[in-house]
Amino acid sequence: MKVRVHVSLKPGVLDPQGRAVHHALEGLGFAGVNDVRVGRLIELEVADDTTDATLDDMCRRLLANGVVENYRVERV
Amino acid sequence: MGLRAAVITFPGSNCDRDMAVALEQVSGTAPLRVWHADATLPDRLDLIALPGGFSYGDYLRSGAMAATSPIMRAVVEAAGRGVPVLGVCNGFQVLTEAGLLPGALLRNAGQTFICRTVPLVVENSTSLFTAGYSAGQRIRIPVAHHDGNYFADDATLDRLEGEGRVAFRYVDTCNGSQRDIAGVLNEAGNVLGMMPHPERAVEDDHGGTDGRALFEAAIRQLA
Numbered sequence: 001m002k003v004r005v006h007v008s009l010k011p012g013v014l015d016p017q018g019r020a021v022h023h024a025l026e027g028l029g030f031a032g033v034n035d036v037r038v039g040r041l042i043e044l045e046v047a048d049d050t051t052d053a054t055l056d057d058m059c060r061r062l063l064a065n066g067v068v069e070n071y072r073v074e075r076v
Numbered sequence: 077m078g079l080r081a082a083v084i085t086f087p088g089s090n091c092d093r094d095m096a097v098a099l100e101q102v103s104g105t106a107p108l109r110v111w112h113a114d115a116t117l118p119d120r121l122d123l124i125a126l127p128g129g130f131s132y133g134d135y136l137r138s139g140a141m142a143a144t145s146p147i148m149r150a151v152v153e154a155a156g157r158g159v160p161v162l163g164v165c166n167g168f169q170v171l172t173e174a175g176l177l178p179g180a181l182l183r184n185a186g187q188t189f190i191c192r193t194v195p196l197v198v199e200n201s202t203s204l205f206t207a208g209y210s211a212g213q214r215i216r217i218p219v220a221h222h223d224g225n226y227f228a229d230d231a232t233l234d235r236l237e238g239e240g241r242v243a244f245r246y247v248d249t250c251n252g253s254q255r256d257i258a259g260v261l262n263e264a265g266n267v268l269g270m271m272p273h274p275e276r277a278v279e280d281d282h283g284g285t286d287g288r289a290l291f292e293a294a295i296r297q298l299a
Contacts, residue, residue: 013227014182014185014225014227014252016183016184016186016187016225016252017183017187062136062140062144063136065137065140065173065180067172067178067179067180067228067229068180068182068227
């Protein structure tokens with residue numbers, strides 16, 4: 001089974017990378033971009049019987065840093 | 077009796093030798109060298125040092141992979157018993173990822189790698205590692221990092237300040253760190269993480285020796 005883990009910076013945490021991408025988009029002439037936040041997508045191939053609790057544990061212990069990041073698990 | 081210290085080397089550490097040389101120069105005893113895949117630490121350690129570098133190529137997040145390595149379980153256990161732990165630069169990142177220190181180290185606010193000697197203010201002069209300085213003293217220590225932007229929520233920052241656990245602060249805004257924090261202590265005071273490199277400021281040839289007092293203070297109390 002394929003699982004996607006979407007990791008994003010928590011609101012309020014400064015994202016200099018997103019800010020730089022925002023500037024670059026403006027430099028390319030794209031108007032109307034109000035904000036850019038850069039996150040991370042992690043794709044896992046796991047056993048079909050992997051529980052939500054186990055996936056959550058993976059996220060909390062390694063895939064995301066709960067101090068600054070949120071995560072969302074998506075079973076594909 | 078000499079200092080019985082251990083310097084941990086992760087794949088991608090690059091300041092482990094600098095740390096070992098600094099400890100040997102100040103204490104007179106060469107530290108033990110420990111590899112990340114070791115499951116146990118040497119016994120009766122006086123001090124554990126986590127060096128700077130780019131462990132595991134900074135994959136996932138700086139320090140995240142190293143925090144899961146076998147030796148870190150032993151380091152966390154030793155720290156819990158009160159063994160002093162010093163984490164510098166990547167070592168600081170590893171300590172936050174391992175949960176030994178609060179907060180996280182994000183990409184520098186200016187997006188650039190910062191490599192220069194910066195002035196710091198010593199905020200806490202009573203801990204094991206900072207007792208060689210006086211409170212409010214200004215020292216000059218090199219920084220060299222891309223991910224040194226210290227972040228913690230306001231409640232955590234207030235607690236750190238209230239408990240005297242901010243060890244060092246940047247005099248000038250350096251990397252976007254909350255409240256210009258450059259180094260923090262754990263609750264018990266035996267774990268210090270800092271982005272600046274005291275081991276790069278122990279000999280005249282380094283261009284400054286302001287880091288020496290950190291090692292001297294710890295060694296005086298431990299050896």
